[in-house]
Structures are given as C-alpha cells and as structure tokens.
Amino acid sequence: MAIGVAGALSCPNIIAKKTVTLKVMGTHVTLQEEIRKRAMKELGINIEFYPGGSAAVLQKASTNPESFDIYEQWSDSINILWQAGAIQPIEIERLKYWNEINDLTKKGRVSEKAKLGLGDAPNKILYTQKDGTLSSKESKMISFMPYVHxxxxxxxxxxxxxxxxxxxxxxxxxxxxxxxxxxxxxxxxxxxxxxxxxxxxxxxxxxxxxxxxxxxxxxxxxxxxxxxxxxxxxxxxxxxxxxxxxxxxxxxxxxxxxxxxxxxxxxxxxxxxxxxxxxxxxxxxAWHGVMCLSSKSKGHQKEAAYKYMNWWLSGWAGAFIARQGYYISNAERSRELLAADEWGYWYDGKVATxxxxxxxxxxxxxxxxxxxxxxxxxxxxxxxxxxxxxxxxxxxxxxxxxxxxx
Known part of the structure; x- marks a missing residue:
C-alpha cells in the first residue's frame, strides 16, 4: 500500500488527469437524454443536464452563475442574464461553424421580404460592445451562440x-x-x-x-x-x-x-x-435558442463548454431536433443526416411520403x-x-x- 501511494505521489499527472464534468442548465426542449448521451460519447466529457421550467431556470441562472457552465434557453432571457452579470461574451473565432449560421440571427430575418416581427429579434441583442451593451453592430464577441429556433x-x-x-x-x-x-x-x-x-x-x-x-x-x-x-x-x-x-x-x-x-x-x-x-x-x-457561457466558467470547464457549443452545430443535433419540428441555425450541415423525405417535410413544407x-x-x-x-x-x-x-x-x-x- 505504501509503495502504491509513493508511486502515485511521484506521478502527479495520474492524479490530475480526470474527466471534466460540464453542467448544462435549461429546459426540457433541448436538454434531452439522447442528446446528452451522444454528446458525451463524441466529446469524451461528462455532461450533466439540469432541466426545468423556463421561469425557474432563468431565475436560478441569473442569481447563481456558479450553478451552470452552459445555459440553454431563449433569446428573451439574454437581457436578464447579461444585466445580472451571469454570462460572459463568447469569442466568435472559437465557434467552428459561425460562417454557416444563417441570416435569421445575424440580420433578424430569413429574407428581405420577411416580416421582422416586433420585439427582440435575435440580431438586436447578439453582439457585445466595448461599453458593455448588446446590439446588432458586428463585433468579435457575442452574447449567445445561435442554434435551435x-x-x-x-x-x-x-x-x-x-x-x-x-x-x-x-x-x-x-x-x-x-x-x-x-x-x-x-x-x-x-x-x-x-x-x-x-x-x-x-x-x-x-x-x-x-x-x-x-x-x-x-x-x-x-x-x-x-x-x-x-x-x-x-x-x-x-x-x-x-x-x-x-x-x-x-x-x-x-x-x-x-x-x-x-x-x-x-x-x-x-x-x-x-x-x-x-x-x-x-x-x-417566434423564439431563438441561445447557448450562453457562465460568467464563472474558466479553465477546463470553459474549454469543454466551447467543445459542446461546437458539437451542437456539427450536424447530428440539428438532425435530431428537426424530427421534433425545430430548426438549427446552420441547417445544411444536418441535411445529409436526414432522409430526403424528412428534409422535404420538415424544411421544405412538402407532403410526407x-x-x-x-x-x-x-x-x-x-x-x-x-x-x-x-x-x-x-x-x-x-x-x-x-x-x-x-x-x-x-x-x-x-x-x-x-x-x-x-
């Protein structure tokens, strides 16, 4: 026993190496067990989901940022979370699929002919500014990663x-x-x-x-x-x-x-x-899903959070949520994971064959x-x-x- 302890102490890396556990708070809309299992398998990290009613999780997240690493909800939660100091800016350059995200988030509408809609279109609160405000003015940092909507x-x-x-x-x-x-x-x-x-x-x-x-x-x-x-x-x-x-x-x-x-x-x-x-x-x-980074997230937790955010836009999750009638911000990456008739029904508005x-x-x-x-x-x-x-x-x-x- 003494030899085992001495050996372990002489190799600190053995003790230090442990799997990161990522805490994800949000609603049942996206915090589904199939998604958690798939992400853990592909990312090699532990992921714990904490789903709840939208009002309850927003209240907890805004008052206790230590309770989560990633927060998933809707764009109407952003102003509350941002003003409470519960979330930190996300670096665009660390989002692998940012250039694939469509105009709904970045410009507020899918086409020039589309109605913008009253209220907080997601582009209005997307970009973080040096003075601490949120606006549609492009910058290198964003308040949330766009995904489900x-x-x-x-x-x-x-x-x-x-x-x-x-x-x-x-x-x-x-x-x-x-x-x-x-x-x-x-x-x-x-x-x-x-x-x-x-x-x-x-x-x-x-x-x-x-x-x-x-x-x-x-x-x-x-x-x-x-x-x-x-x-x-x-x-x-x-x-x-x-x-x-x-x-x-x-x-x-x-x-x-x-x-x-x-x-x-x-x-x-x-x-x-x-x-x-x-x-x-x-x-x-209308609503737009927001994936936010806790203001308390740093080090290995922060690295894991970025991996999880990028995983969400890598294809599988977008195809999964399409089958419950939801859309992903970079849909083309998920197209090949859906059968042609599934894409036709969910995205193109065609009759189910x-x-x-x-x-x-x-x-x-x-x-x-x-x-x-x-x-x-x-x-x-x-x-x-x-x-x-x-x-x-x-x-x-x-x-x-x-x-x-x-």
Whole structure:
C-alpha cells in the first residue's frame, strides 16, 4: 500500500488527469437524454443536464452563475442574464461553424421580404460592445451562440375543434373564444404566456396595443383585467410549465386548445391525439435558442463548454431536433443526416411520403401529412412578435402571478 501511494505521489499527472464534468442548465426542449448521451460519447466529457421550467431556470441562472457552465434557453432571457452579470461574451473565432449560421440571427430575418416581427429579434441583442451593451453592430464577441429556433403558436385537438386554414382562418383569437371555455391552457412562462394572451386579446378585438412587444402599464393592466375575468369564469383549465406537462394536458383531455411548443405537438400525436399546430393569420410568436457561457466558467470547464457549443452545430443535433419540428441555425450541415423525405417535410413544407418518427421513436407524422404553416422560409416570413423582455417586465411579472393566483 505504501509503495502504491509513493508511486502515485511521484506521478502527479495520474492524479490530475480526470474527466471534466460540464453542467448544462435549461429546459426540457433541448436538454434531452439522447442528446446528452451522444454528446458525451463524441466529446469524451461528462455532461450533466439540469432541466426545468423556463421561469425557474432563468431565475436560478441569473442569481447563481456558479450553478451552470452552459445555459440553454431563449433569446428573451439574454437581457436578464447579461444585466445580472451571469454570462460572459463568447469569442466568435472559437465557434467552428459561425460562417454557416444563417441570416435569421445575424440580420433578424430569413429574407428581405420577411416580416421582422416586433420585439427582440435575435440580431438586436447578439453582439457585445466595448461599453458593455448588446446590439446588432458586428463585433468579435457575442452574447449567445445561435442554434435551435422555431415559431410557436397553439395546438388544438381536431376531435373537438374543426381544422382551420393556415394563415386564413386559424387565429390567436381562438384561445379566448367562449366556445372553448373550460378547455383552454396557457404556458406558464411570464415572458411567453403574456404574448400568447396579448395576441389572443387583440385578435379577439378586446383591446389594441401601440407596441405589443413593449406594453405600457395601462395596457398591461387592461390585458390582465381581461385575463383575470376569464380565469374567474372558468375559461382556463390549466397552466403548464414543461413540454411533458403540455402533452399530458392534451392526452388526458384536460384541454382542447393550448399554447404549445413543437415537441409537445409531436409528443401528443405520438400518443394518438390529433393535434394541429396552428399557423395564425396574425403571425407567429417566434423564439431563438441561445447557448450562453457562465460568467464563472474558466479553465477546463470553459474549454469543454466551447467543445459542446461546437458539437451542437456539427450536424447530428440539428438532425435530431428537426424530427421534433425545430430548426438549427446552420441547417445544411444536418441535411445529409436526414432522409430526403424528412428534409422535404420538415424544411421544405412538402407532403410526407411515409410515416415519420419523432425523437421518441414513435410516429409523429403520418403518410400524406403536410406541415401546417409550410416551409421554413414561409414560417419565418410570418412572425408577429419575438419573445421579448419588456421595459415593464417586473410589473408584468407581478401581474402574471396575480393572474395565476386569482
């Protein structure tokens, strides 16, 4: 035993060499077990995922940057994280696939003809400046690495609600339609649910906003008077905090219509519920995934974080999340890992030529189906608003919890 100890002490490198463990905090949207296992296998590092509801993980990350190395959520979290000093700038030159990332992030739209959308288009908060601000002015440092993104709306069960027409009859107003009283769900995320509700209230003709992405105190008060009145009358049947919970609401018939994310729609369909993901005539609520580096990350942890960020854009992960209806910022690198008909359905808006499986291995798209809303270009050309943190965020947060507790 003494010889073994002496030998170990004379070879400090044996003791020093240990596998790095990377702590990744975020939501269930991207923190999936298949992704974690694949990344660990290919990178040779330990990775621990800490998923949770969007509001809870944002609160933890913004107050305790030591709790994560990488933070994955949505662009509306950036201003909060940046102002809290919870994240540090990312060096563009260390991102292997930066030149492949499309114009949605860098310019705010997929084409010159596309609607920019209200609020924090990701390019507005992408680049870090020497004075500590974030803007669209190009620099060598960025606040987040662009990766997963999509446009969100609501899902509805066609067993109970007749299928509408994309961009023509489907409307955010349906969420506040009395016909669906008692069977309506909203996402319980203050920076997201408020816009679903606002889009619904305006589409229903209940109120108008001067700038929905930056509501005044008076507008916030008016919106929540409407919502609280509806809640007290039994209009809402639940408020979900995670994708699995949104699936559960649909599968158990707790709701007929609700705010949904694409994986939730895919999951519900895989369990036999005919959920249609609406293409509202008013436009989508868009979001962009952000991968952020903790302000406390350094040394081997920081090196591992950059490896993980580059891995996410290397192809496999982009193909994986395409099968749950999400897009990756450098899609061409993932194209060869998707079958031609998968690419056709998910990216090009073509009819499915066979049954397609989701990330859970269950059939989520049946042969002959057409993705509602069309192609990637068409969907991202119809953005009403981006997930955004408003100037009156703190006030809206108080009103949101007043609404939940009413």
């Amino acid at each position: 999509n446009v969100d709306s609501f899902g509805y069960n066609t067993n109970f609600i007749a299928k509408g027409k994309a961009y023509e009859t489907e409307s955010w107003a349906w969420l506040l339609d009395e016909k669906h009283k008692g069977k309506v769900g909203l996402v319980n995320a203050p920076t997201i649910g408020i816009f679903d509700a606002a889009l619904a209230a305006q589409a229903r003709g209940l109120m108008k906003f001067k700038d929905m992405s930056n509501m005044t105190i008076k507008e916030i008060d008016q919106l929540f008077r409407i919502l609280i009145e509806r809640k007290k009358s039994g209009h809402f049947s639940g408020f979900w905090t995670s994708v699995p919970q949104s699936v559960d609401f649909m599968v158990k018939n707790r709701v007929h219509i609700e705010s949904m994310f694409s994986p939730g729609v895919s999951g519900a369909r895989g369990m036999g519920v005919p959920v249609e993901y609406a293409a509202p005539k008013e436009g989508y609520r 066979r049954d397609l499986k989701g990330t859970d291995g269950k059939i989520s798209v049946t042969k002959g189906s057409l993705r509602n809303g069309g192609s990637y270009q068409e969907r991202f050309s119809n953005i009403a608003i981006w997930n955004t943190v408003m100037d009156n965020y703190d006030y809206s947060l108080d009103k949101w919890y007043e609404f939940l507790n009413s």
